[in-house]
Amino acid sequence: MVREQWEDLKAAINVPTLRTLTFHQLWANMLVQYTDEYALVLRLVVISLLIPADTSECERIFSLMNDLKTTERNSMGQQNLKNRMLWHIMG
Numbered sequence: 001m002v003r004e005q006w007e008d009l010k011a012a013i014n015v016p017t018l019r020t021l022t023f024h025q026l027w028a029n030m031l032v033q034y035t036d037e038y039a040l041v042l043r044l045v046v047i048s049l050l051i052p053a054d055t056s057e058c059e060r061i062f063s064l065m066n067d068l069k070t071t072e073r074n075s076m077g078q079q080n081l082k083n084r085m086l087w088h089i090m091g
Contacts, residue, residue, distance in 0.1 A: 005041040009034070064088060 012034065013019075018026060027049065031042055068084050069076055076084075 002040045002044070005038045009038045009041050012038075061085070061089075 009030070013026070013030070018029065021029060027045060030038070031046070035042060064085055065081065068088070069081055
């Protein structure tokens with residue numbers, strides 16, 4: 001059933017008006033207009049869009065943590081480090 005929906009969805013996307021949309025615009029449009037027709041495939045699309053494509057965000061967090069907790073500030077407890085990281089990210 002998923003494969004049938006996928007084949008039908010590919011045909012629906014191959015319309016000139018949809019082909020001009022950006023990647024994010026296309027899937028936002030598909031999720032709004034075709035949720036009932038392609039529920040199974042669009043559920044998989046949503047899951048795949050939520051998975052990060054790279055680890056850069058995680059690497060930035062670790063870099064921030066290393067910057068905040070330097071050798072001079074080693075006495076800083078975990079709760080203080082967490083609070084400073086949250087303050088730095090939100091600020």
